[in-house]
Amino acid sequence: MPEAVKISVRSLVEYVYRSGSIESGFKSTSSLLEGTKAHQTIQKTYEEADKAEVFLQTSYLHKNLEYWIEGRCDGLLLRNDIVTIDEIKSTARNLSEITRDSYPVHWAQAKVYAYIYMERENIDKVTVQLTYVQIDSSEQKKFQEDVTFTELENFMSQLIKTYAPFAELRLENQQKKNNSIRELAFPFPSYRNGQRNFAGAIYKTIMDKKTLFANAPTGTGKTISTLFPAVKAIGEEKAEKIFYLTAKTLNRKNAEEALLLMKEKGLFLQSTTITAKDKVCFKEETRCEPSYCEFADGYFDRINGAVLDILKNETVMDRAVISDYAQKHKVCPFEFSVDLAYASDSVICDYNYVFDPRVSFKRLFEEQKKRTVLLMDEAHNLVDRARGMYSAEILKSSFLQLARNYKGKHDGVWNTAKAVNQELLLIKKEHEDKDVAVIELQGKLLESLEAFLIQAEQLLASGDNSEQLLETFFEALQWVKISQFYDERFVTFISTFKSEVKVRLFCMDPSQLLFQTGKKYGSRIYFSATLSPLSYFQEMLGGEKDDYIIRMPSPYEKEQLDVFVQPLSTRFRDREKTIDPIVGMIKDLVVNRPGNYLVFFPSYRYMTDIYERMLEVDPDFSLIVQHPAMKEEERETFLAHYDSVGEKSLVGLAVMGGIFSEGIDLKGDKLTGAVIIGVGLPQVGLERDTMKDYFQRAGKNGYDFAYVYPGMNKVLQAGGRVIRSEEDQGTLVLVDDRFLTRKYVEMLPEEWRDFVVLDRSFM
Numbered sequence: 001m002p003e004a005v006k007i008s009v010r011s012l013v014e015y016v017y018r019s020g021s022i023e024s025g026f027k028s029t030s031s032l033l034e035g036t037k038a039h040q041t042i043q044k045t046y047e048e049a050d051k052a053e054v055f056l057q058t059s060y061l062h063k064n065l066e067y068w069i070e071g072r073c074d075g076l077l078l079r080n081d082i083v084t085i086d087e088i089k090s091t092a093r094n095l096s097e098i099t100r101d102s103y104p105v106h107w108a109q110a111k112v113y114a115y116i117y118m119e120r121e122n123i124d125k126v127t128v129q130l131t132y133v134q135i136d137s138s139e140q141k142k143f144q145e146d147v148t149f150t151e152l153e154n155f156m157s158q159l160i161k162t163y164a165p166f167a168e169l170r171l172e173n174q175q176k177k178n179n180s181i182r183e184l185a186f187p188f189p190s191y192r193n194g195q196r197n198f199a200g201a202i203y204k205t206i207m208d209k210k211t212l213f214a215n216a217p218t219g220t221g222k223t224i225s226t227l228f229p230a231v232k233a234i235g236e237e238k239a240e241k242i243f244y245l246t247a248k249t250l251n252r253k254n255a256e257e258a259l260l261l262m263k264e265k266g267l268f269l270q271s272t273t274i275t276a277k278d279k280v281c282f283k284e285e286t287r288c289e290p291s292y293c294e295f296a297d298g299y300f301d302r303i304n305g306a307v308l309d310i311l312k313n314e315t316v317m318d319r320a321v322i323s324d325y326a327q328k329h330k331v332c333p334f335e336f337s338v339d340l341a342y343a344s345d346s347v348i349c350d351y352n353y354v355f356d357p358r359v360s361f362k363r364l365f366e367e368q369k370k371r372t373v374l375l376m377d378e379a380h381n382l383v384d385r386a387r388g389m390y391s392a393e394i395l396k397s398s399f400l401q402l403a404r405n406y407k408g409k410h411d412g413v414w415n416t417a418k419a420v421n422q423e424l425l426l427i428k429k430e431h432e433d434k435d436v437a438v439i440e441l442q443g444k445l446l447e448s449l450e451a452f453l454i455q456a457e458q459l460l461a462s463g464d465n466s467e468q469l470l471e472t473f474f475e476a477l478q479w480v481k482i483s484q485f486y487d488e489r490f491v492t493f494i495s496t497f498k499s500e501v502k503v504r505l506f507c508m509d510p511s512q513l514l515f516q517t518g519k520k521y522g523s524r525i526y527f528s529a530t531l532s533p534l535s536y537f538q539e540m541l542g543g544e545k546d547d548y549i550i551r552m553p554s555p556y557e558k559e560q561l562d563v564f565v566q567p568l569s570t571r572f573r574d575r576e577k578t579i580d581p582i583v584g585m586i587k588d589l590v591v592n593r594p595g596n597y598l599v600f601f602p603s604y605r606y607m608t609d610i611y612e613r614m615l616e617v618d619p620d621f622s623l624i625v626q627h628p629a630m631k632e633e634e635r636e637t638f639l640a641h642y643d644s645v646g647e648k649s650l651v652g653l654a655v656m657g658g659i660f661s662e663g664i665d666l667k668g669d670k671l672t673g674a675v676i677i678g679v680g681l682p683q684v685g686l687e688r689d690t691m692k693d694y695f696q697r698a699g700k701n702g703y704d705f706a707y708v709y710p711g712m713n714k715v716l717q718a719g720g721r722v723i724r725s726e727e728d729q730g731t732l733v734l735v736d737d738r739f740l741t742r743k744y745v746e747m748l749p750e751e752w753r754d755f756v757v758l759d760r761s762f763m
Contacts, residue, residue, distance in 0.1 A: 014105065076117070087106055107145070110128040112156070130142065183266055201548065203232065211526070227262075234269070239373045272317045274334075374524045392482040396421060399472065423445045526541055565733075566735045575609070589673070595671075598654055621649035626638065688706045
């Protein structure tokens with residue numbers, strides 16, 4: 001019995017036509033905004049006997065390999081004994097620019113549907129039709145071609161022959177993968193304390209196609225404990241793909257290292273790491289224009305060869321590996337990684353590739369999602385990240401400048417940009433020189449933005465490469481997209497200052513949107529060392545009552561960490577009085593327990609005040625301080641100071657919730673201890689107060705949801721820097737009198753609660 005390969009009609013024709021192996025010229029004309037509407041508009045005009053969205057499937061045997069090809073045909077028209085296969089495409093271009101031969105890939109898609117239908121119905125002749133819809137005017141343009149089954153048999157033969165090397169390689173790699181997973185054992189001699197239970201919980205979650213929330217402290221081996229059972233589930237055909245999602249470079253490295261470790265033990269599993277475009281671009285500027293970038297110019301002619309080459313020779317395809325092959329085949333490394341992701345068994349990437357409506361994987365079909373496991377590392381970060389993904393803002397100045405730039409050049413952009421500017425001017429007059437939160441979506445502004453998008457997209461499609469037009473287009477597009485989600489979980493922030501107006505759609509509660517996106521996947525595992533309180537994160541991440549929950553104990557002994565509380569008030573009004581006691585405590589700490597320390601502050605201002613006082617007292621230790629907006633090299637220099645151990649004590653001052661309070665791994669003697677000043681509360685302001693009021697109306701403790709829980713999570717993250725391995729010993733000092741209250745004590749990890757209260761002098 002021949003082996004089988006399953007593929008969609010769209011994937012088949014796009015693979016073949018993008019390479020230029022039959023014909024070149026693949027470009028997408030689908031509007032970013034109006035594509036679905038255009039399809040529905042055309043389909044509503046169909047006659048009674050016609051059918052829309054018709055599922056078609058066939059099998060095709062080639063070289064003892066059976067190809068199952070399926071998809072949904074836009075329209076099946078049955079009129080006067082003539083069968084017409086209708087393929088609908090929306091476009092922002094002027095229809096006069098589109099000819100019969102503009103897009104061979106569209107003809108190919110229609111012809112594959114025609115072939116499947118003719119084979120199923122045993123008929124010899126149909127008509128294929130391309131229907132283009134101009135999204136601005138709704139004007140239509142149709143092209144037709146009569147085709148015979150014999151013609152399409154030859155056409156299908158060529159398609160499959162071109163696709164076959166890729167399919168054969170994927171099948172060969174799949175067999176290697178399945179064989180290797182069956183033989184794969186846990187890659188360490190033994191499980192750590194509790195680790196087997198953790199891995200078992202992950203496996204059961206995947207088997208049951210459920211959601212798991214796991215609070216797994218540092219040292220529980222979260223990365224291997226989640227990846228290993230997910231890999232085993234793939235081997236047992238309980239899953240097909242893994243997405244390992246994280247916001248931090250360190251966590252991506254950890255996932256890659258775990259896969260490499262399993263590879264050393266015999267695993268064959270292909271994984272792709274997606275790195276941000278700006279970080280991997282080979283050019284000085286990230287401009288994806290064929291006239292500027294040789295890696296973008298002709299990309300589609302070279303990408304298939306690059307994909308085949310790397311999949312023949314590599315498994316763990318990280319940033320360096322992808323860059324090497326991208327240079328070899330002269331293709332854009334970012335787009336290369338995205339193309340590889342669709343062909344990989346595992347994808348390591350940022351949260352936004354799954355949850356952000358702007359950049360999520362659009363070609364991952366619903367059936368594939370149902371067989372995909374989401375492993376969400378450091379999931380506590382996802383709450384605020386999701387708020388950002390589902391929020392959007394626009395500025396009046398952008399549209400005013402566009403109106404000026406395009407006056408006399410393009411009436412459509414000029415008029416619509418001017419109209420948006422006028423709407424924002426009216427909003428400014430209503431809310432002069434103040435920041436306000438309103439619960440209504442600005443309807444007239446939305447209409448003006450939609451009109452602007454149509455004109456801007458048409459101009460961009462015609463070749464205008466204005467950076468300002470492109471940036472404003474995407475800002476407006478995001479605003480319009482987010483407006484479609486707008487409900488009681490959103491608020492509109494309006495800020496006016498001088499001649500500027502900013503209108504921001506802000507998602508206060510992303511839980512429902514996270515749930516709606518996540519439920520499309522087979523199973524979802526949210527895990528973090530600081531997923532606490534678990535009930536808060538379960539609610540904010542879109543959990544349900546029957547989801548699985550696991551709380552892992554710390555694998556470390558309490559004796560490894562000495563915890564102290566200095567009960568000072570670090571509230572804003574009292575901070576001036578705390579400067580000298582805190583400086584004195586830090587000096588005593590370093591004298592009595594020499595080593596390297598990190599001191600975390602609730603704000604730059606507070607940190608600066610302490611820093612300046614420390615300089616005045618001439619400390620006996622080295623002193624370094626975090627600066628706002630540090631570049632990557634500056635961060636590395638800051639952390640490099642901690643490589644020096646045993647010479648002179650070091651104290652680094654940093655901001656809680658910033659770049660050094662999580663995602664860094666200073667093991668052994670590199671970090672002796674940490675001092676955490678304050679309970680991490682976010683700054684009081686309109687945004688947080690509006691969130692507080694929303695959660696209060698929803699029956700929650702609004703202050704805790706908006707301030708206390710996010711603040712304490714920053715405390716837990718900062719404190720988690722100290723003990724990173726089984727050999728570590730360290731000291732943690734919590735500075736705030738609130739750490740002695742019942743509410744805050746209950747939020748501390750079990751291993752922190754046996755603390756000693758300090759008086760004015762340390763020890």
